[in-house]
Amino acid sequence: MLKLLKRLNKKEWLTIAVSVLFITAQVGFELAIPGYMTQITTALETKGTTAATILRPGAVMLLYSLLSMASSVIVGYLAAHIAAGFAARVRGQVFDRVMAYSTADINRFSIPSLLTRSTNDITQVQMIIAMGMQVLIKAPITAVWAITKIANKGWQWTTATGAAVVVLVLMLTVILTLVQPKFKRVQRLTDRLNLVTRENLNGIRVVHAFNAEDYQNKKFDQANQELTGTNLFANRVLGLMNPGMSLISNGLTLAVYAIGASLIQAASGAAKLTLFSNMIVFSSYALQVIMAFLLLSIIFVILPRVSVSAGRINDVLAVTPSVTYPSKVPAATEPAGTIVFDHVTFRFAGAEAPAITDLSFTAHPGDTIAFIGATGSGKSTVLNLLARRYDVTGGRITIDGVDVKDYPEEALNDKFGYIPQKAVLFSGTIRSNLDYGTGANKPATLADTDLRRALRVAQADDFTSDLDAPVAQHGDNFSGGQKQRLAIARAVARRPEILMFDDSFSALDYATDAKLRQALHQEAKGTTQVIVAQRISTIMDATKIVVLDEGRVAGIGTHADLLAHNKVYQEIAYSQLSKKELA
């Protein structure tokens, strides 16, 4: 928690200092009130007292109450201001840091956990700052101040108050010991509930199609029940706190009056009156002490939970992205669009075997280099390595003669037009989806003619007559093939050096697939194309085909070479097309 609070800026520390002044004033006003109560009680017991005598201390009491209330309102306002501002800033920092994460860093936390951390966890911290400022500072000031006020009013009463505090501390210790470990679990279970809910909503169509509602409900129920059970336990135990506190404070009041009664009985004359007013004052201050401990205890109940949250936020902020980028744009030493994989090996963190082993190939500008192989053979991984979503564990990848590790992030991404396996569209319009982001060869705003050209190449012009037609979230108002063609158009519109197709043609019918490749061949002549595909027909015309088998190269060559000499390629080819079609 303290580590996170180091992120408070100077202005916020200054505001906290001002709040401490107001809190001290508030406590001072509150603690001055019982003194005037003594004056009133003494006056009431004194013969000849008029209403005017009582009115003055009464008016001061009222004024102090109002001043105390005003201080409290000001502190509340300042606390809310700091808490909300700080939370917004930390949320921004978490967002920025996560944006800088590599894919491997994101996998370390999981997306649902990152979501909980940047929402729920930050809200917890915000709450404790808002409350803590009012309580954590106020309670010790009140307790110490009130104790000094009652210290010399009678040892019997002081002993009773001390005993009440001991009982209170014991009660709080037991409660906190029981509750603390549960709070850690609550955060983990909230992550889990998030994960199950997200998975369920993302796959809702499959859930319905397979009549799997009961199965999903059970999964959700289990996560929900676990969270509810843990929360219930913690809150039931916490529920003991209020009655416990009432018992202690009422018991103390009773003890103060009982002790007072016996002392007054034993005293004589004017001493009776002094004892009586001391008793009234003492019971007010003693209650203030108990209340201060109560307020502190509330913070101590919340603190463990919030420190878990603060730890989780710190974990996100502490990660140095595993892929870091230099800031200087290097000079190319080869023509734009040249790709070299030089004995590249890559192993996922924690994986037993490498996903890619000793892969070497060269692609020249305008080449089409294709990857084919069984599922899981490492085709998508090659694209991820090229785009530096992961760093190679052996060998080197260069683009235009420069190691991918030597490019600044934007400069590297500007080289690519990437079409993922599953098309990703954003809510907006066709135009906003095509004219997306920046690119080395992309103007800030694409003209309609550029957009139309990209749509024509991507064979998407038949369903996009209106460039400002809406696109729903995830592009859900388009078919799978239409979405894929829009994603291709978006990449083409950037006029990149390198186009990367990650199995992007599989959602298209054979005829559209062929027309699209033909259009690409004509319109993107100088562009290097890297294609991952399942269908032989998609890659037959490639300059070079790399056949992958469990991450290793099983063959490299043209379609004709591989068909003549490569067993793995032959197997794939003959399983898809006839000898006549393949010729």
Ligand SMILES: Nc1ncnc2c1ncn2[C@@H]1O[C@H](COP(=O)(O)OP(=O)(O)OP(=O)(O)O)[C@@H](O)[C@H]1O
């Ligand atoms: N994030 C990851 N963590 C660990 N292993 C992974 C991860 N992603 C992929 N792998 C493993 O790496 C290997 C290669 O995966 P990759 O996605 O590159 O295969 P692919 O050839 O593109 O498969 P497909 O044709 O099914 O898309 C697989 O064995 C897969 O299990």
